[in-house]
Amino acid sequence: MGRYIARRMIYLVVVLIVVSFITFGLMHAVPGGPFDREKALPPEIMANLESRYHLDDPLWKQYLQYLYDVFVPRITAEAPKGTLQDDYLITARVGNMWIKWMNFGPSYSSRSRTVNDIFRQQLPISAQLGTMALLVALIIGMPLGIIAALKQNTIFDYISMSVAIFGVSVPVIVLGPILIWIFGVTLKWLPPTGWGAKPPYILGFLPAHIGWDYFKFAIMPSVALGLGSSAVIARLTRASLLQTIREDYIRTARAKGLQEQLVITRHALKNSLIPVVTIVGPMFAALVTGTFVTELVFGIPGMGKYFVTSITNRDYPVIMGTILLYAVFLVIANLFVDIIYAYLDPRIRYD
Amino acid sequence: MRSKLFILFALLVSVSMVLAACQPQPAATPEKIVETVVVAGTPEVVVITPTPEPKPAGPKVLHLNMGPGDIPTIDPALSTDTSSVQIVDETTVGLTRQNEETTLIEPGMATSWDVVNNDDGTQTVTFHLRDDVYWVKYDGTQVSQVMDCQETPQPRKVTAQDFAYGILRTLSPKTASDYAYVLTFAIKGAADYNSGKSEDPATVGVKAIDDKTLEVTFVDQVVYNLNIIGMWVAHAQPKWLIEGDDCTEARGDRWTETGFFQGYGPFTLKEWVHDSYITLVKNPFWPGSDSVPQPKIDEVTWTMLDEAPAFADYEAGNLDSAAVPLADIDRVKADPTLSAQLKIAPDLCTYYYGFNTKAPVVDDVRVRRALSMAVDRQSLIDNVTKGNQEPAQWFARPGLAGAPTIDKYPDLGVKFDPEKAKAELQSYLDEKGLTADKLDITLMFNTSSGHQKIAEAIQQMWKDTLGVNVKLVNQEWKVYLKTIRGKDTPQIWRLGWCQDYPDANNFDREVVVPGGSANPDPEGKVGGFAWKNDKYDELVAQAAKETDPVKRTDLYAQAEQILVYEDAVMIPIYWYTRVTVTKPYVQRTFSVLGGLEHIEKWDITQQ
Numbered sequence: 001m002g003r004y005i006a007r008r009m010i011y012l013v014v015v016l017i018v019v020s021f022i023t024f025g026l027m028h029a030v031p032g033g034p035f036d037r038e039k040a041l042p043p044e045i046m047a048n049l050e051s052r053y054h055l056d057d058p059l060w061k062q063y064l065q066y067l068y069d070v071f072v073p074r075i076t077a078e079a080p081k082g083t084l085q086d087d088y089l090i091t092a093r094v095g096n097m098w099i100k101w102m103n104f105g106p107s108y109s110s111r112s113r114t115v116n117d118i119f120r121q122q123l124p125i126s127a128q129l130g131t132m133a134l135l136v137a138l139i140i141g142m143p144l145g146i147i148a149a150l151k152q153n154t155i156f157d158y159i160s161m162s163v164a165i166f167g168v169s170v171p172v173i174v175l176g177p178i179l180i181w182i183f184g185v186t187l188k189w190l191p192p193t194g195w196g197a198k199p200p201y202i203l204g205f206l207p208a209h210i211g212w213d214y215f216k217f218a219i220m221p222s223v224a225l226g227l228g229s230s231a232v233i234a235r236l237t238r239a240s241l242l243q244t245i246r247e248d249y250i251r252t253a254r255a256k257g258l259q260e261q262l263v264i265t266r267h268a269l270k271n272s273l274i275p276v277v278t279i280v281g282p283m284f285a286a287l288v289t290g291t292f293v294t295e296l297v298f299g300i301p302g303m304g305k306y307f308v309t310s311i312t313n314r315d316y317p318v319i320m321g322t323i324l325l326y327a328v329f330l331v332i333a334n335l336f337v338d339i340i341y342a343y344l345d346p347r348i349r350y351d
Numbered sequence: 352m353r354s355k356l357f358i359l360f361a362l363l364v365s366v367s368m369v370l371a372a373c374q375p376q377p378a379a380t381p382e383k384i385v386e387t388v389v390v391a392g393t394p395e396v397v398v399i400t401p402t403p404e405p406k407p408a409g410p411k412v413l414h415l416n417m418g419p420g421d422i423p424t425i426d427p428a429l430s431t432d433t434s435s436v437q438i439v440d441e442t443t444v445g446l447t448r449q450n451e452e453t454t455l456i457e458p459g460m461a462t463s464w465d466v467v468n469n470d471d472g473t474q475t476v477t478f479h480l481r482d483d484v485y486w487v488k489y490d491g492t493q494v495s496q497v498m499d500c501q502e503t504p505q506p507r508k509v510t511a512q513d514f515a516y517g518i519l520r521t522l523s524p525k526t527a528s529d530y531a532y533v534l535t536f537a538i539k540g541a542a543d544y545n546s547g548k549s550e551d552p553a554t555v556g557v558k559a560i561d562d563k564t565l566e567v568t569f570v571d572q573v574v575y576n577l578n579i580i581g582m583w584v585a586h587a588q589p590k591w592l593i594e595g596d597d598c599t600e601a602r603g604d605r606w607t608e609t610g611f612f613q614g615y616g617p618f619t620l621k622e623w624v625h626d627s628y629i630t631l632v633k634n635p636f637w638p639g640s641d642s643v644p645q646p647k648i649d650e651v652t653w654t655m656l657d658e659a660p661a662f663a664d665y666e667a668g669n670l671d672s673a674a675v676p677l678a679d680i681d682r683v684k685a686d687p688t689l690s691a692q693l694k695i696a697p698d699l700c701t702y703y704y705g706f707n708t709k710a711p712v713v714d715d716v717r718v719r720r721a722l723s724m725a726v727d728r729q730s731l732i733d734n735v736t737k738g739n740q741e742p743a744q745w746f747a748r749p750g751l752a753g754a755p756t757i758d759k760y761p762d763l764g765v766k767f768d769p770e771k772a773k774a775e776l777q778s779y780l781d782e783k784g785l786t787a788d789k790l791d792i793t794l795m796f797n798t799s800s801g802h803q804k805i806a807e808a809i810q811q812m813w814k815d816t817l818g819v820n821v822k823l824v825n826q827e828w829k830v831y832l833k834t835i836r837g838k839d840t841p842q843i844w845r846l847g848w849c850q851d852y853p854d855a856n857n858f859d860r861e862v863v864v865p866g867g868s869a870n871p872d873p874e875g876k877v878g879g880f881a882w883k884n885d886k887y888d889e890l891v892a893q894a895a896k897e898t899d900p901v902k903r904t905d906l907y908a909q910a911e912q913i914l915v916y917e918d919a920v921m922i923p924i925y926w927y928t929r930v931t932v933t934k935p936y937v938q939r940t941f942s943v944l945g946g947l948e949h950i951e952k953w954d955i956t957q958q
Contacts, residue, residue: 032829035529037431038846040836040868042532044546052527083603111424112607113625121625177659185666192663193656198624296419299656299664301626309420314829 001342004350005335012331017067019327020320024063027311027319034108034314053108055316066105066320073101087114104324105317109309115321118306123325124205125195126295126302129225130287132218133294134280136226137233140167142276144230145237150264152242160234167231172224176297179220190216193299221298225291229283236276244272273344281337285329289322405956406936410649413937413955414670415948416661417653421626425607427586428521428528433945434653439583441631441651441950442614446478446514446565447581448642451942451949454699454752454853456577457642460484460509460587461565464577473539473556474572476580480563483638484509486589488613489621494634497589497613500598509615511559513587519544519552520593521584530584533851537579539568573895574903575752578852589613617646617951628654631950646951665932671955672933677801680737680930692932695739696941700849700927701748701858702740704794704809705835706920708882709875710842712790717779719919722792722843723765724772725816726809726922735808736801738930742767743923745911746848746858750943753855753894755908763908764915765923769816776817787818795824796845797831805924806845836871840878849927849945855907860891863914880920887913 035041035049050056054065076098080091088100104115141164148160184192196214197207207214244250245268253263290304303322310318341348417434424430425438448459461478468474486497486507498504521528522535522545535542539556543549556568569576579585592613595601602611612620617639618631630652639645656664658676665673675683675693683689706713713719728742744764747754755763780787794810796802806823813819824841826834835844846869851857865873865883875881887910894906915923929946933939938954 030830031833032827032831036829036832037529038832039848039851040832040871041529042535044535044542045527045529045532048524048527048531048545048547049529052525083605109423110421110625111429112426112604113421117625177663180660180663185663188667191669192667193660193669194654195627198627296657297660299654299660301624301655305420312828 001339001350005339008331008335008338012328013071015331016324016327017071020067020070020324021063023320023323024059024066027314027316028059030314032314034316036314053106066317069103069105070324071102073099075099084112084114087116089116089119104321107318108315109313109318115317118303118318119321119325120204121199122301122303122306123289124199124201124207125197125300126290126304127205127288128197128207129195129218129221129294129300129302130284130289130291132222133225133229133287133291134284136222137229137283138280139230140226141230141233142237144234145276146241146269148234148238149241149245157238161238164231164234167227167234170227172228172291172294172297175224175227176220176294179224180298183220190220195300195302217300221294221300224298225287225294229287232279232283233276236279237272240272240275241268244268247271270344274341277337277340277344281333282330285326285333289326289329405958408957411647411955411957412650412652413648413950413953415651415653416664416670416673417629417655419655419657421655422623422629425612425620425623425629426604427517427583427588428526428531429604430583431529433947436583437653437947438620438629438631439586440616440947441618442612442616442620443583443586443588444484444616444643445581445583445586446480447577449578449581449853449944450642451944451947452940454750454943456581458640459581459643460514462640468572469568472572474569474576475556476567476569476576477560478511478514478565478567478580480509480511480514480565481638481640482508482563484615485636486613486615487619487634487636489619489632491610494619494632494636496636498598500591500596504598507591508562509587510562511565512562513589514565514585515557515559516590517588518557518585519555520588520590522555528584530582530851533579533582534584537569537571537576539570571895573856574898575852575854575856575895578752578854582852587615617643618651621650626655628652637951643949644951647954648950651950662932671937672931672939675930675932677737683932689932692935693930694933694941695928695930697741697748697750697943698849698927698929699748699750699853699943699945700847701743701746702805702845702847702924702927703743703746704843704845704922704924705869705880706922707840707842707844707875707878708880708918708920710840710881712792713842715779716917716919717775718790719922720765720916721772721776721779721817722813722819723915723919723922724768724775725813726924727767727812728925729767730812731805731808732925735804736925738928740925740928743926745915746863746921746923747855747907747911748850748858748926751850751853751855751858753900753903753907754858755904755911759904760908764911765919772816776819788820790819791822792819792843793822793824793841794843794845795826795831795834795841797828798825802845809924834878836878838876838878840875840881843922847927853944856891856895859907859910859914860895863920864888864891882918882920884913884918887918 035046054062077096079098080086080088080100084106087103089102092099107113107115107118144160144163148157151157180192183190194217196217202208250263250268253267290302290307292304292308295302295304306318307322310322342350422434422438423432424435427439427443430436430439444459446459446461447456450457460480462481463479465477466474486509487494488497496506499507518534520526521531522541524545524547531545535545540554544552544555558566560566567580591599592602592606592611605611609620609623614620617634617637619634621630621632623629630650633646633649637645658674661670661673662676662679664670683693706719708714732740732742744766749756776787794806796806803825810821810823813821848858848862861867862869864870870880870882871877872879873881873883890906890910894903897903897906914920936956938956940949940952942948
């Protein structure tokens, strides 16, 4: 297993280089640059900006420099200064030397910030929201799917699947304002907008204080975001479980007199989880790296909007950073999915 | 059976959503029966509207909203947009400062100035600075003065050298400031220093004579020099903090972060949580003056929310003022409580369509005039944009210094006039032997539902009035900007313009004359209006130098008549307004400077 994971990690680097190449090529192929404004800038000012961000270098040089800054660790005697140019995501002190790794560059539109700042300050919020939304999705989705499958074609099935259809078909942009209006504006139970944690974060992503003051901000967005995903999970669980309980080995288990409860939990459910786990991996990556609409509707200072605004602003380092980040989360989430496969189905072996 | 249940459930869902979406019936006007007076047998009920509920006593904290997304920067040299400039203008003060309601120039850090017109056409202005303003910072618990590096540290005063440093830092090519260009056009030697032609800062016409005297040499003898020198890019900046000195660590471009920041304005930075909120705290060391008084409010927080959630927060009582989203305007106007808190104030911006005057069909002025006169601006505002905007008759929005006003020039420029529009077009069609439906015209705008609605409404007006079928094309914002500044510039394109400084020069000259931002090349090789009119250029150049306000406005009025009617190179559509609601306990001013508020003049009524 260890060797398998190591091999996948090497693939990760290859995937990232390919993704970075495609992204870099695409973003420079699209017309318009980061400094094209409604108020056109005079050529001299434009030249200063391009020279500051090395946009006047040939593209191949810009790309290689980017790869060098992001992938190759620096080992120097110089302590990190924390300036815009010298901002590394990972720094470590070894003896009297410093190891500095992953400089994703400055943001063109937020002029006192770097992409690493966005990772450090906005990603934790999206990760907290995404994790809670995924929990909501699993807590609502799995039981609904299981009930629907076990009580197929009964009133329970219809109600569960109706809830699921409601979740899929009512987007956050509709559900969010309705929740805000009911619980935030009319009843005043929950704050309509905002988030209950701010930097610094414990271990880089956990809120420093957890309590009602934290969760009161998280309830509405987590439910609004989780409901849509729960519907996907519920329908998938139902379909998969229905298929599994018709398998021969379930019939065998029942034939040998096993309790129905054990048949379901130990045999049917475990085997029916494979498609669910498959979808939960990418779902996790998507939720945790930020969700544009949910964050906008609930005024949450997360990563989601950077995926969109960086592209409309042609903020090249932020585009590269957000896309590489998403790629990392996706690859790692899929790796976990593969490892869980091996647990769920002992026939799956990777070595 | 199954399908019936689904239908039942779907009905339930939709009914519950309709119920949830319905707004409650507006409550009756909150009236208080104060006393019942019996006069000569007839009971007479004396009813008064309650005075605003004051806030409970305590620190005066104001909650406002800045709009979605992080503030790009609060560094004076790098700021470009209103949110940045809002913070810069509260944490630092320029040599001159603009009154946010009258747009007049008032003393800022300079108490007085002497203007000398030189023989070579330049102008030297000597500014005399205040001597009682200190650099301050928020140290985690309170605002304290910044000390210098002497053995017995002294508080640092804001000096002429700090202003000279600020201006030179903005101009330095290494800083790469976007808005350096307003200084490069105005200050002698600034353009060469900014483009790297001269590396010696002494060649720039900015000189600190002593701690309290700054001498600035301007390229032209024009009235708006005093506007430009008060702009954020020319504010004092702390050299020791940015570049470091004996007792201060260099912070470079990060000097504006929480914990590092130093300023000297009526407020200073307390906390900036990126993407979330920014809090300014009262600077007790700000001495106050007539134009920039000591703040009465102790703390101001701006959240960074989209309009709709911000308005929800306002209704929930978490914000003290907010913009009204388009979708809520009708409801706010109908609601007795909210409508009393509503204020529609002018905003110094103009929404317009430009013509590529070298493109087929619209290269004829009659077609352009016809299209412009066929736009029913009032109907567009009433039915589409709904924000009580004002129908635009010309480009430089009234309220700008020098700009004509509707009061004095009711018939200037262009108005909705379907009969004249038809006649103009007919004369063109007769000459070319064409019919209106054969004309091939394209209108392009950047992708956005707001622009789409406006374009569709105007397309319909053109069809109804003139019988012209105009094609609509939209492009993503940055692609669009490339297109309208390239050789494929469409016949009609959309843009807006908001003031950098509130003078008609910023509109009529800097946007429109050849080389201006919407008219980069009169030959039409790089887009824009592709237009040149010597008389127009002469009029706006003359107006820039004219010191008599009445004559000046008259020159701009003549220029506007050429721009929007005689040559009709653009269709002015509407002049912007800002629609805001404010809680009754907030006493405030309403800025016309694109939403740039001077919070030091605000107050909160307390018990």
